[in-house]
Amino acid sequence: MGDAMTDxxxxxxxxxxxxxxYAGTVHAVNGISFEIQRGEMFGLVGxxxxxxxxxxxxxxxxxxxxxxxxxxxxLFNGEDILQKNEAQMQSLRGGRIAMIFQDPTASLNxxxxxxxxxxxxxxxxxxxxxxxxxxxxxxxxxxxxxxxxKRIFSAYxxxxxxxxxxxxxxxxxxxxxxxxxxxxxxxTALDVTIQAQILALLxxxxxxxxxxxxxxxxxxxxxAETCERVAVAYAGRVVETGQVDSVLYxxxxxYTRGLLAALPDSVQHGQPLQMIKGAVPDGLRxxxxxxxxxxxxDAMEICSIKEPAQVQMEDDGHIVACHLYGEGANV
Amino acid sequence: xxxxxxxxxxxxxxKVFVSRQGWLRPQEIRVHALNGVSLNIPEQSTLGVVGxxxxxxxxxxxxxxxxxPPTAGQVFFDGQDTATADKKTIKRLYHETxxxxxxxxxxxxxxxxxxxxxxxxxxxxxxxxxxxxxxxxRELLEQVGMPGNILNRYAHEFSGGQLQxxxxxxxxxxxxxxxxxxxxxxALDVSVQAQxxxxxxxxxxxxxxxxxxxxHDLSVVQHISDQVAVMYLGKVVEINDxxxxxxxxxxHPYTQALLSAMPTVAKERQREQIILxxxxxxxxxxxxxxxxxxxxxxxxxxxxxxxxxxKDSVACHLV
Amino acid sequence: xxTTFSELEITADEIxxxxxxSELSLMWRAFRSDPLAVLSLVILLIFIxxxxxxxxxxxxxxxxxxxxxxxxxFNPPSKAHLLGTDYLGRDVLARIFYGGRSSLSIGFLxxxxxxxxxxxxxxxxxxxxxxxxxxxxxxxDIFLAFPPLLLAIALAAALGPSFTNTMIAISFTWWPWYAxxxxxxxxxxxxxxxxxxxxxxxVPSWKIILTHVLPxxxxxxxxxxxxxxxxxxxxxxxxxxxxxxxxxPTADWGTMISVGRIYFLERPWYAGxxxxxxxxxxxxxxxxGDALRDAADPRTRRxxxxxx
Numbered sequence: 020m021g022d023a024m025t026d027x028x029x030x031x032x033x034x035x036x037x038x039x040x041y042a043g044t045v046h047a048v049n050g051i052s053f054e055i056q057r058g059e060m061f062g063l064v065g066x067x068x069x070x071x072x073x074x075x076x077x078x079x080x081x082x083x084x085x086x087x088x089x090x091x092x093x094l095f096n097g098e099d100i101l102q103k104n105e106a107q108m109q110s111l112r113g114g115r116i117a118m119i120f121q122d123p124t125a126s127l128n129x130x131x132x133x134x135x136x137x138x139x140x141x142x143x144x145x146x147x148x149x150x151x152x153x154x155x156x157x158x159x160x161x162x163x164x165x166x167x168x169k170r171i172f173s174a175y176x177x178x179x180x181x182x183x184x185x186x187x188x189x190x191x192x193x194x195x196x197x198x199x200x201x202x203x204x205x206x207t208a209l210d211v212t213i214q215a216q217i218l219a220l221l222x223x224x225x226x227x228x229x230x231x232x233x234x235x236x237x238x239x240x241x242x243a244e245t246c247e248r249v250a251v252a253y254a255g256r257v258v259e260t261g262q263v264d265s266v267l268y269x270x271x272x273x274y275t276r277g278l279l280a281a282l283p284d285s286v287q288h289g290q291p292l293q294m295i296k297g298a299v300p301d302g303l304r305x306x307x308x309x310x311x312x313x314x315x316x317d318a319m320e321i322c323s324i325k326e327p328a329q330v331q332m333e334d335d336g337h338i339v340a341c342h343l344y345g346e347g348a349n350v
Numbered sequence: 351x352x353x354x355x356x357x358x359x360x361x362x363x364x365k366v367f368v369s370r371q372g373w374l375r376p377q378e379i380r381v382h383a384l385n386g387v388s389l390n391i392p393e394q395s396t397l398g399v400v401g402x403x404x405x406x407x408x409x410x411x412x413x414x415x416x417x418x419p420p421t422a423g424q425v426f427f428d429g430q431d432t433a434t435a436d437k438k439t440i441k442r443l444y445h446e447t448x449x450x451x452x453x454x455x456x457x458x459x460x461x462x463x464x465x466x467x468x469x470x471x472x473x474x475x476x477x478x479x480x481x482x483x484x485x486x487x488r489e490l491l492e493q494v495g496m497p498g499n500i501l502n503r504y505a506h507e508f509s510g511g512q513l514q515x516x517x518x519x520x521x522x523x524x525x526x527x528x529x530x531x532x533x534x535x536x537a538l539d540v541s542v543q544a545q546x547x548x549x550x551x552x553x554x555x556x557x558x559x560x561x562x563x564x565x566h567d568l569s570v571v572q573h574i575s576d577q578v579a580v581m582y583l584g585k586v587v588e589i590n591d592x593x594x595x596x597x598x599x600x601x602h603p604y605t606q607a608l609l610s611a612m613p614t615v616a617k618e619r620q621r622e623q624i625i626l627x628x629x630x631x632x633x634x635x636x637x638x639x640x641x642x643x644x645x646x647x648x649x650x651x652x653x654x655x656x657x658x659x660x661k662d663s664v665a666c667h668l669v
Numbered sequence: 670x671x672t673t674f675s676e677l678e679i680t681a682d683e684i685x686x687x688x689x690x691s692e693l694s695l696m697w698r699a700f701r702s703d704p705l706a707v708l709s710l711v712i713l714l715i716f717i718x719x720x721x722x723x724x725x726x727x728x729x730x731x732x733x734x735x736x737x738x739x740x741x742x743f744n745p746p747s748k749a750h751l752l753g754t755d756y757l758g759r760d761v762l763a764r765i766f767y768g769g770r771s772s773l774s775i776g777f778l779x780x781x782x783x784x785x786x787x788x789x790x791x792x793x794x795x796x797x798x799x800x801x802x803x804x805x806x807x808x809x810d811i812f813l814a815f816p817p818l819l820l821a822i823a824l825a826a827a828l829g830p831s832f833t834n835t836m837i838a839i840s841f842t843w844w845p846w847y848a849x850x851x852x853x854x855x856x857x858x859x860x861x862x863x864x865x866x867x868x869x870x871x872v873p874s875w876k877i878i879l880t881h882v883l884p885x886x887x888x889x890x891x892x893x894x895x896x897x898x899x900x901x902x903x904x905x906x907x908x909x910x911x912x913x914x915x916x917x918p919t920a921d922w923g924t925m926i927s928v929g930r931i932y933f934l935e936r937p938w939y940a941g942x943x944x945x946x947x948x949x950x951x952x953x954x955x956x957x958g959d960a961l962r963d964a965a966d967p968r969t970r971r972x973x974x975x976x977x
Binding site for chain 2 (some may be wrong): 066180181182183210212213214215216218219237238239240241243244245267268277278279281282283284285286288291292293294295298299338350
């Protein structure tokens, strides 16, 4: 690491986020750190309660109340965006940083046409005349593979299918100058064949437009087929990070291993699936030591006492937070 | 007549939803959610049904249980035509067929205790009450791996996986032989899904159950099914052994596209992507001939002219 | 080879603690953290307490019920009579307490009857849909068209003015709102899978409505009812004001204003107290209803659970 040629577009440093609810304090994020290089597709994967979506929103400094960022930095192109005020953030959001969500319908105003909405966003982030903005938008509609841009322009959101709406959201992000796209479960609500289209589109955009993408998902298969690097999250922490080839095909953390082994693809037809006993913690009751230890079949005594530190495995940036690799680690 | 060895058989099942738009000159919109589906499920086996939105798999499950009465076609349970069943048989059907739903969080009345939830089928169809009822509910919960002391808890206190177990317990209350599982693990995390799938398989063996397993997730279907039916726009386009379909024996172009589109970690299953153009057509306005032809990578002129014949359990002109 | 059942078991400590907070508790917590809500509740409890225990709270119980005390008529507020006396010398405070009995009971009774009629009708209309829904909703529309005051006047003209007739008149025009509310709730509830699950189990429709639909629509009904209590009291007071409701000598805030307004400029304490009583009670019910609605809706309650 420390190669002078790498260009980190986003760096998350020890992020802590909590939610004060009437049921108690929920520690949604407990020290998440990772880096994304420019032009890279990075996967943040985990099950429910791992804090991945909240992290995504933190990257836009847009955490819904009653969430609060307790600690940490989010460096976008070297600047800590958590220190920015709302006015500065508004120019970043939808501008250089764009975010698309699982349900594109919720991000589009049902009473305005698509054209109206994209124009508004484009002109908010650039000084273009209406005609120029329109051409700009048409150009991006084509780039995201939307057929018949004129028709889409004058259509209302409910006239478009889920896949088309997602493309529109991507086009809106790009047309406003996005360098970095946060995609929070962008294809989870779409049919499989449409999902394939959208993922292929994202890969193409990454190459052609040098777009950096953070893909937040629960689907390991999607990560395996589209991302270069991945961070596996559990209970608000990152337990393993590295190249997809390393993490998914030579996993080190017991949770990653358990997760991969639980996939139906991993066993022969008819054989029982490997289960991880227990359930994901709910964030209300903090767990001493490593959050995974109650469910871990390799747990040792130290696991219930001390939180494991992030340990570097090899040169290619494979990092694991596990006591199993504590001694003899190449720190 | 129906196939004697199958517990459930469906012949030419169709369901049309009609809605009227406009009031001056009302136009009828007919949606063919199911369009002549035929299949049969042998006893103690699992038939997986896959397809994308609009394919009719959800309607199929509901039509079989008569939750959504079909517009045409027949459903045979244990050789009996369910449409012409007498009162006694209908009562028996309520006992022997059950359903597990997709979203565990909304398939329970938020005001019902676990006891009330699981006991509802028993209270409705049997005279079991009081202590014997509680005992039976505890037995059912034990069978799905839940501790028996949760009778007074409410649904919202449990996690998704635990709720699905309770849902299965409820489905087992009347000692059914046939269970329709409508996307039972789609709302669950991967690790929890593994528990539920294992539980379902263990129960199937122990209680000699027959399953209709509906899902959009091919890897889950491939794992749990003996046979798989692939649906598109209300029709079954291919039906075959699970093993055959998933080890390269899929013949229909849609099945092949579906298989290739499914993202998977397993490197050996990652295929050359067949990316389909366009999206699933509107069921109110289906394409002519073979419904898949506008998106089919190998479509021929005949495909838009006539409906494909069914040969070897595949509905395609080119097989 | 398959997993054994023992491997599939969930241990007791995986089930969330019994200390899990119920919906009702969460509502109460949200509610009591709102000072206005608590204040409203206190005010209402004072009035209700006063109405129920009136004989024990004032030495002028007889006057409260109507006995005149001509010698002391029109006395301004003093130590002996905290709110003064009225045109017949009766202690105004006692009249307020006793007046609370008729004014508050109109409110409660009207809402009770409206809920009793409107809720089941709305549930049936919403659940069955089709022609039943159409029929019931058209009937509802007809009743909605009656203005309460005109109906009260008509009833009074036909049957004579009284407490009962007032109550009937107002309930007549009030139940449709509940029918509509519950119908809308039922229609959206129908789509939830637990209703479908009950149908798939074979539970008959009437039982589904009784055991599943009604309990689940009660929360918005209760919120609406709380706010309506204030409005019903107001309408009841208006009817008494025009002389068609409670008849003297029975105490009633509406009639007190009606009589007292003639003397209002020189002796404001009579009509003023009654007016203030109505104002406070109606305001309190409105605030209470608002607070209840905010506390009942998980979104406005600010108890957002952590993100995924």
